[in-house]
Amino acid sequence: MVDWTASSAAIDAAAPDIAVFAASSIEQHGAHLPLCTDHLIATELSRLVAARLGAYLLPALPILSAWEHSHFRGTASLTGPTVLRVLRDIVRSLYEDGFRKVLLLNTHGGNWMVKPAAIELNRRYPDLMLVYGSGDILAYRGQRPVTGELHAGDGETSAVLACAPELVKPQAVDTVPAHTPASYLDYVGTRGVTPTGVWGRPSLADAEAGRRALDARSEQIARYATETFAALAELRASADGA
Numbered sequence: 172m173v174d175w176t177a178s179s180a181a182i183d184a185a186a187p188d189i190a191v192f193a194a195s196s197i198e199q200h201g202a203h204l205p206l207c208t209d210h211l212i213a214t215e216l217s218r219l220v221a222a223r224l225g226a227y228l229l230p231a232l233p234i235l236s237a238w239e240h241s242h243f244r245g246t247a248s249l250t251g252p253t254v255l256r257v258l259r260d261i262v263r264s265l266y267e268d269g270f271r272k273v274l275l276l277n278t279h280g281g282n283w284m285v286k287p288a289a290i291e292l293n294r295r296y297p298d299l300m301l302v303y304g305s306g307d308i309l310a311y312r313g314q315r316p317v318t319g320e321l322h323a324g325d326g327e328t329s330a331v332l333a334c335a336p337e338l339v340k341p342q343a344v345d346t347v348p349a350h351t352p353a354s355y356l357d358y359v360g361t362r363g364v365t366p367t368g369v370w371g372r373p374s375l376a377d378a379e380a381g382r383r384a385l386d387a388r389s390e391q392i393a394r395y396a397t398e399t400f401a402a403l404a405e406l407r408a409s410a411d412g413a
Contacts, residue, residue: 172221174228182227189272189400190265192229193217194258196236196279199243199361200323201369202342205335206245207233208327212385213278215334219389220276224396227270232257235282242362251284258288266296274396275303280353300403304392319347322361324371329381336378343373 173185195213197206205211213231221228235254240246249257258275265273277285289303320326324345331339346369355364364370 172218172225172228174218174221175230185227187225187227188270189221189224189226189274189396190229190270191217191221191224191226191274191276192261193231193276193278194235194282194285195231195233196281197234198237198240198246198248198279198281199368200327201344201346201367201373203340203344203369203373204323204328204331205338207338208323208331209279211334211338212327212330213276215330215385216278216389216392217276219385220274220392220396223389223393224274226274229261231278232261235279236284237279237281239281239356239360240368242360243368254282254284255288255291258284259292262288262292262299262301266299271299272400273299273301274392275301276392277303277305300400302396302399302403304395319371321353321370322365323369324373325375326371326381326384328373328376329378330385331381332376332378333381333385339376343376344369345372345374346370347372 173182173187177185193213193216196209198209199206200208210231210233217228217231220226234247235249235257236251237246237248241248262273275285275289285303289301292301293299328339328343344367346365346367348364348370351364361368361370
């Protein structure tokens with residue numbers, strides 16, 4: 172793996188054929204977690220994935236779309252069209268730099284423009300393989316299942332305890348809204364559903380569980396990317412030969 176701290180000469184020497192970057196967010200995560208929670212997780216997860224793939228790692232994008240959290244101070248957002256333009260420009264620059272495989276991780280559910288961006292860019296550049304994957308560490312629960320987990324609960328708190336324990340405050344408040352679909356966040360925002368900004372049980376958080384989740388999720392994502400790049404190459408070769 173080489174990352175953005177390397178020189179251009181070092182990247183030339185390493186000759187990675189995959190570029191990896193993550194879409195994160197700067198948004199509230201209750202009173203116990205920092206606004207940069209998603210960015211911390213994105214940075215660590217993309218580092219682990221890039222190391223497994225031997226890829227070129229770019230820094231995670233800190234500010235994208237977090238409008239559902241906009242009634243909590245400190246949250247910052249871009250509009251959907253702006254997010255799309257940012258993703259277009261980054262991928263175009265990587266493409267012009269010679270990369271034909273790009274993995275885009277998303278660690279924030281509100282970044283809904285990631286999928287249409289991937290669809291558009293794969294159509295715009297027929298020899299590009301832009302694969303997007305969820306960096307949601309809640310996809311990995313380990314041995315301890317958690318119910319009612321959506322935001323700033325057990326999973327994210329455990330991950331931050333693993334990455335930056337000094338940033339976790341003791342003011343964690345377990346909050347699980349009853350009989351409320353996650354889709355309601357699109358209609359009334361986070362504050363309309365949970366005044367604490369928490370949707371989960373951060374009291375169950377554990378640093379070791381967070382590290383296991385990050386390691387396991389990075390392995391899952393790296394395997395998915397490897398298999399998907401190979402499958403897409405085979406499909407395109409078959410189409411070209413038809």
